[in-house]
Amino acid sequence: MLIRNARTLERAFVDVRCDDGLISEIGSHLRPRAGERDIDASGCWVMPGLHDHHLHLRSLAATAGSIRVGPPDAHSEDDLRALLQTADLAAPPGEWLRAYGYHESVAGPLTRGVLDTTVTDRPVRVQHRSGALWMLNSAACREVGVDTCTLPGVERDTAGDATGRLWRMDSWLGDRLGDTAPSSPPDLAPMSRRAAARGVTGFTEATPDLSQSSVDALAAAVHDGEIVQRVHCMSTPDIRTPADRTPGRRTSFTLGPTKILLDDHRLPTLPELTEAISEIHRSGKPVAVHCVTRLQLIVTMTALDDAGVVPGDRIEHGAIIPAECFGWLRDHRILVITQPNFPFERAEQYRVEVDAGEQADLWRLGSLLAAGIHVAAGTDAPFGDSDPWTAIHAATIDHSGRDPLETVSPATALGLFWGTPEQPTVPRAIEPGAVADLAVVRGAPEDVRRDPTSVQVVATVVGGVPVHLS
Known part of the structure; x- marks a missing residue:
């Protein structure tokens, strides 16, 4: 692969050749070889990926089918209720609702009792913004057996009843969901x-x-x-x-x-x-x-x-x-x-x-x-x-x-x-012998100080192979 007419932080208008997963040559006016992929950077910056x-x-992949219920999407109890109820109406019967990004500034500490006032007939699990805590409604607690679980991460009130709040129990919850909720990995x-x-x-x-x-x-x-x-x-x-x-x-x-x-x-x-x-x-x-x-x-x-x-x-x-x-x-x-x-x-x-x-x-x-x-x-x-x-x-x-x-x-x-x-x-660094993991970016690095969305990635290369071209 050859990237032509690029800029680096050190020099302008350079060509970067990649062979066998590595940067093999850096120079000016390099000519494409027969069968070599040729990318004209047209003055864009080439930098390490x-x-x-x-x-x-x-967890990141799972957010694609989840509801974000913390700032900036939710700022109040009404916002939380509206988001969960809208998702409840749209989901097939019996399907779990998964929400993430919750913070107490929205509606205070979430317990099964609070969640039950919003969604009662389907299991709901809400992940705290910190990642340390899952909060389940009563339907979800019943499905995964929270009430009979004796692990220390199960929060209980003064009467000994489970509150629906699970601390650092991702693996346990994942295993239980595999047994009770028919869902595919994200x-x-x-x-x-x-x-x-x-x-x-x-x-x-x-x-x-x-x-x-x-x-x-x-x-x-x-x-x-x-x-x-x-x-x-x-x-x-x-x-x-x-x-x-x-x-x-x-x-x-x-x-x-x-x-x-x-x-x-x-x-x-x-x-x-x-x-x-x-x-x-x-x-x-x-x-x-x-x-x-x-x-x-x-x-x-x-x-x-x-x-x-x-x-x-x-x-x-x-x-x-x-x-x-x-x-x-x-x-x-x-x-x-x-x-x-x-x-x-x-x-x-x-x-x-x-x-x-x-x-x-x-x-x-x-x-x-x-x-x-x-x-x-x-x-x-x-x-x-x-x-x-x-x-x-x-x-x-x-x-x-x-x-x-x-x-x-x-x-x-x-x-x-x-x-x-x-x-x-x-x-x-962009130098011969370095692994060819690269990004070709339109706009100067200074542009990111103004607006991160202004940065356009023209090409992304992993091991000398383009994995994104725009």
């Missing part, structure tokens, strides 16, 4: 095509504790071309690398670090967390620790001090990072995988929910980079906007009273999505 370093693929292809149209060439799947069958199914979707991007999947040490069903394809599926999920209300003891990290390290894998509060970060830092740090250990989100933690993160070379889109998308809720004393520590970016900390970015879709250009845009602008020091240049913001799966904070 975007890698989303933290998202949840099946179609991953449309999600993959939308991402390719935005220049995305790779994903890091960050769902914790995926089973071997779930990992195998995701790998099969990559190998069979249902997902056209590369996928790097967080996994526990016992997960085996799935066999490649189509050897020779340049897209790939790899296993990544083990994710450790922390919640303030049920934190492990320090010895327990230290031993968990040590055991993962002994298996040869780094850890990716979910940290969205100051407490979670401090506990994680202490446990890593005790267990020892290995290359690739990372903090997921880093929603609250006090300045006094900068030196430790820098000196230990801990990666921080952040979401610049969240302070942009959730500004209204953060102003209300986050203590004034922690506002300056919320979703830091520019200050982390200035301190020499290694930072990359993901969207956390579907809990954040799945378009990485929204995150890139948010990283470059002052918004919501945020400290201007946290903003970065468009080139720096793009670099947050240019790393490899294994080295997310090391941006890839």
Whole structure:
């Protein structure tokens, strides 16, 4: 494949040739070879394809058949009721309703009793915006057996009755739905095509504790071309690398670090967390620790001090990072995988929910980079906007009273999505020998500061093969 008449950040009007999945030649006035695919970039920019370093693929694909019931689609109890009742009227009898993106600013804490006042005769499940909580109405509770479940994630009231709120029970609920609700796995292809149209060439799947069958199914979707991007999947040490069903394809599926999920209300003891990290390290894998509060970060830092740090250990989100933690993160070379889109998308809720004393520590970016900390970015879709250009845009602008020091240049913001799966904070370059995962983009990088939707992706290339052309 040959991309002609392109621009890079370093030079104008270059030609980029790709052979055998790699960039093989960069020059001027390169002539197309016989049988070689020829793309005339006509002055568009060619850059490394975007890698989303933290998202949840099946959850994102499932939103295609779901109702979004949080801001900006819903702001009140009336909005919530209207959305669910409209979907109830349109759905076939007995079919589950799946809603996502809920936040308490809409109608307060949702319980089965509240949901029953809106939809009674069909099962409803609503996912919280954080991804930590599912809220079920009584019909759904009956179908999956919530009332008789003894797992600690089942919330119960003072009388011992299940409220319909399930904390961190995605795997249990998924298994029960497989037994009770006749539904097919979400179609991953449309999600993959939308991402390719935005220049995305790779994903890091960050769902914790995926089973071997779930990992195998995701790998099969990559190998069979249902997902056209590369996928790097967080996994526990016992997960085996799935066999490649189509050897020779340049897209790939790899296993990544083990994710450790922390919640303030049920934190492990320090010895327990230290031993968990040590055991993962002994298996040869780094850890990716979910940290969205100051407490979670401090506990994680202490446990890593005790267990020892290995290359690739990372903090997921880093929603609250006090300045006094900068030196430790820098000196230990801990990666921080952040979401610049969240302070942009959730500004209204953060102003209300986050203590004034922690506002300056919320979703830091520019200050982390200035301190020499290694930072990359993901969207956390579907809990954040799945378009990485929204995150890139948010990283470059002052918004919501945020400290201007946290903003970065468009080139720096793009670099947050240019790393490899294994080295997310090391941006890839357009150079001979580099993997040919590329995006050809109309408009200057500066345009993203004005409007992320103004960025038009002309072509997306994975392993030297075009997966999107417009």
